[in-house]
Amino acid sequence: MIKNIFSGIQAYFGAFSLISKLKLWKYFVIPMLISFITAILIGVSAYALSDNIGFYVSKIWVWNWGKETFTTICNIIGGLLIILIGLILFKHIIMALSAPFMSPVSEKIEHHLVGQLHTHRKTSFLAQLLRGIRINIRNLGLELVLTVPILLLGFIPIIGIFSTVLLVLVQAYYAGFGNMDYTLERHFKYHESIQFVKNNRGLAIGNGIIFLLFLLIPVIGVILVLPLSVTAASVKTIEALKLNDK
Secondary structure (H helix, E strand, C coil): CHHHHHHHHHHHHHHHHHHHHCCCHHHHHHHHHHHHHHHHHHHHHHHHHHHHHHHHHHHHCCCCCCHHHHHHHHHHHHHHHHHHHHHHHHHHHHHHHCHHHHHHHHHHHHHHHHCCCCCCCCCCHHHHHHHHHHHHHHHHHHHHHHHHHHHHHCCCCCHHHHHHHHHHHHHHHHHHHHHHHHHHCCCCCHHHHHHHHHHCHHHHHHHHHHHHHHCCCCCHHHHHHHHHHHHHHHHHHHHHHHHHHC
């Protein structure tokens, strides 16, 4: 799996040139707009709600001494919690809504790499959107179920270090999952795609790690994250499909 993780990461190095070569930038205009607007809404929500969360949590501190300091800490933690939840929601929202625009990108990349397309399923704009929503709702639910206990483990000394790594891996896996499915939806049904990603979880994690790192780059990161991550995921997914057919 380690080899596949590095393979998923390596695919990003040729993503920009491949997009330019195949003239794919026009397909990313709406997804990039969706990413930008979603990021702004999440940022504003985090700023507006952090004080409210901090205010209610700080009520558990019944003493007068240290009240102001405790409230400030609660405000910071509240903001970080909202940002974390926001990042989880961000990637699933943009990947779900961008599905109909990303599928043609993946298809053109597959045609470039393979030549004649050997797809088993033909899907419409609406079908791609509905599948994107279904996949990402499913992944969002599972991700939240895994994230909550991992966050709780983070409060335990020493173990907390490992929980951070585990949290990143979970986040990365589901980010890469969504990016890979833009290719898989032409080849597999819903449950078959889930199994394929499980069998190639290293590729999903590798793709998702860079996806998450892009989100740390102000403005430019949220704009470019989909074009580069989807292109990188498409290349590696197509390679995995070719190996799977042998």
